[in-house]
Amino acid sequence: MSPITHFLTGWVFANCAKLGRKDRAIVTLASVTPDLDGLGIIPELLTRNSAHPLLWFSLYHHSLHTLAFALVISVVAFALGTQRWKTGLLALVSFHLHLLEDLMGSRGPDGYQWPIPYLKPISSALHLTWQGQWQLNAWPNVLITIVLLGIMLWLAWRRGFSPLEMISSKLDRGFVGALRHRFRGGLKARS
């Protein structure tokens, strides 16, 4: 799935637990980190018409979609977190939600399934795929993203903070303020 979907998944998941702002950001970002191996797309696209194209995306995408990297991220989350054990464990789950989403809906336009080499580099034997996997741009991904976006907006309206808190408190306050102003009517009608 797209990094945006993974990000929103991580955010909604982080909000299921009682976490402070920093820990919330760590758990959210843990859900995006497996795709760091997808950054090879940039040199690959830039060099694709050159004499020596770099195939970093084709070669390495999904090489960090592993248990080993999940553990690395959890240790980093543990080290950076305020509520260390909680944040480390939630980051581990958040990372695996990403893998689950990729299994469900990340089939390439050419039909390639991008198997997940879960046990690499210890073993190359296990490659996770799911027969029912849909395409990256298929409607379930769009639907899941819209639903997650809706939950994110509802959480921001209700709790008073949004993912923008990761960039700037001022920006976040402005966004939540605008959201609450826009949907003030709904609040009144309910009470």
Ligand SMILES: [Zn+2]
């Ligand atoms: Zn991925």
